[in-house]
Amino acid sequence: MSMRQNDHPRPLNLEDIARKAGVSRSTVSRVINDEPYVSETTRVKVQAVIRSEGYSPNPAARMLVTQRTRVIGVVIPHTLHVAFQDPYYFPTLLQGVAEATTSRDYAMLLWMGERGEEETFYSRILRQNRLMDGLIIASATSDDPLVAHLVETGTPFVMVERPSRFTDRISYVSVDNVQAAQQAVAHLVNLGRTRIGTITGALDIVDGADRLTGYRNALHVAGLPFDPALVAEGRFTHQSGYVGAKRLLKAQVDAIFAASDITAIGALQALDEAGVRVPQDVALVGFDDLPNSVQVTPQLTTVRQPIHHKGSLATNLLLDLIEGTLPTPQQQLLPTQLVIRQSCGALAYS
Amino acid sequence: MSMRQNDHPRPLNLEDIARKAGVSRSTVSRVINDEPYVSETTRVKVQAVIRSEGYSPNPAARMLVTQRTRVIGVVIPHTLHVAFQDPYYFPTLLQGVAEATTSRDYAMLLWMGERGEEETFYSRILRQNRLMDGLIIASATSDDPLVAHLVETGTPFVMVERPSRFTDRISYVSVDNVQAAQQAVAHLVNLGRTRIGTITGALDIVDGADRLTGYRNALHVAGLPFDPALVAEGRFTHQSGYVGAKRLLKAQVDAIFAASDITAIGALQALDEAGVRVPQDVALVGFDDLPNSVQVTPQLTTVRQPIHHKGSLATNLLLDLIEGTLPTPQQQLLPTQLVIRQSCGALAYS
DNA sequence: CGTAAGTTTGGGAGCGCTCTCACAATCATG
């Protein structure tokens, strides 16, 4: 008569399948969980019934008894912030996580926070913690209260940046920002640049601070002085690239290392407006390798980081921790790659 | 001795709380679920114990008996595609969904697909369907096999674009792309442009096709002829904007409506290279209002769509459907806004 | 051919909750 949703029949359960296959509940359970001690003939028979009835076990019942959910949580504390700093980062990371979770037959619960709602956000995650076997934490700082709570309750988790505190006791996956930035700046040094400036990222974020450290290291190795006038503090934004470049121009730089591509593109706009040629007058290197970096003129030399891989590796580590294959904590630094294009001047100008 | 995770004590259950509060399991359950027929004194007493013990009910047990999970699924079939077409779309939509789910105390399970894996992707979602009370489906077409299955099993779902089939039987939230595009092109007409070209989006995607329709409608209303030579088929990409603009230049356009900002920026680059002034020689209008659109010169006139709101509205509709407050199906079109900046020439040139 | 070991199957308990029902206590009403 009506088309109401509860007209749909009660889904089948183990018992139903058992009856239809002429065996017991236990046997069906064994078949489903691929356990030994089931004869080949019954296994085949049961599988046939399962398939033909389109049966799949009730996850809630399973969770209840196994104390495992086969669900992991992904926590992104400041979504908009992250999204605008690098719009590709977030989807790409999630894609990496998704790939690993699905390939290992887990599901992912996504928690996205808003600024200013940290408390309720964390308490919600903590309250739902029995729904998840573990957590991936993106872009949080390790002095985050969430981290402390997780350690307390023994919930397995992996961070996707280098924690600033408890570094040796927390599992994480990251790239070696120090080394990557150092390599980028060394590249500028090798091209003969001597007044190399930098527009930093947000320095209260580990990635930002690490990239600045890499910049200093490269200068040090090259025997160049570190000059605070050549450091413009930024926040990974386009705007801070624009403003930073203007400031650095006054300081007579002949090269700029920007802590992100977005920042580099902002800088490029400022240089353009000032009539400064890139790379002839000022060489420019970015960080991230966004699609944008080949859509500007000149194309950006930049540092590529394996975001996708970061996500999948972090997830695989987490699942290994959950399944007890690996001791905790686990730490991994992924390699980056300097992508040389036009803005650094290493290629002949056309 | 060791620091293994299973050193952590078994979490408390209802029974434990009941004992500590000196009442029965049932009473505690009533307090937790805010049911009537609990005296004020016991309610307070029980709440105190719950808080002090940090108790929260086991979701699996709850799900098992209530047949409700308080979890919704968000399905994004072709992640990378979506992400690169408009990098802000995806995080922003998710943010909208997240906001609504958390405010109504649900959690969100994210399913991201890869191209070419549709079958396993959908079967996985369907297999886990008891884990979710309903689904939000982003960027799928309604001839998608998933949609058919969902209808079959009676799973509530809401799409976040206008379905191309079964349009009146499926719940969805979208913007009126036809009307939005029409308004954008009409704006160009009002500025006195007469040879208005368009670079379309992917025409097998409803949004893309609808925007082309809007373009045609506007010409029709203005009494301008529809000339196929002024239509460059694109795919929402930067590249197709670049190529499309070159083609349209040969056809002597004096204005271009691009189906996305990314496309418009590609077109801008082509116009720039050809020495064509924007907006003086060719006026340009985009679609989406990405942050990029103010970071190019001239700043882009474009159509802003309420992506965030789309996500939260779709979610609220879904939860209403789930909770039975609303009859199915539900359909909503959200208004867009034409954001006038420099590229259309409506503002005085500086 | 008896016995031990291994293989295959089924039944019962129980995970932690909600829901129904029974019962006790309180209140209003004639």
Place this chain on the structure above:
DNA sequence: CATGATTGTGAGAGCGCTCCCAAACTTACG
């Protein structure tokens, strides 16, 4: 003050699964 309605509380069943144990049946070997 007896009656019925309303409010407050607890006990039992059961959601659908896994896990443990017992039973039945095979096989191997002295």
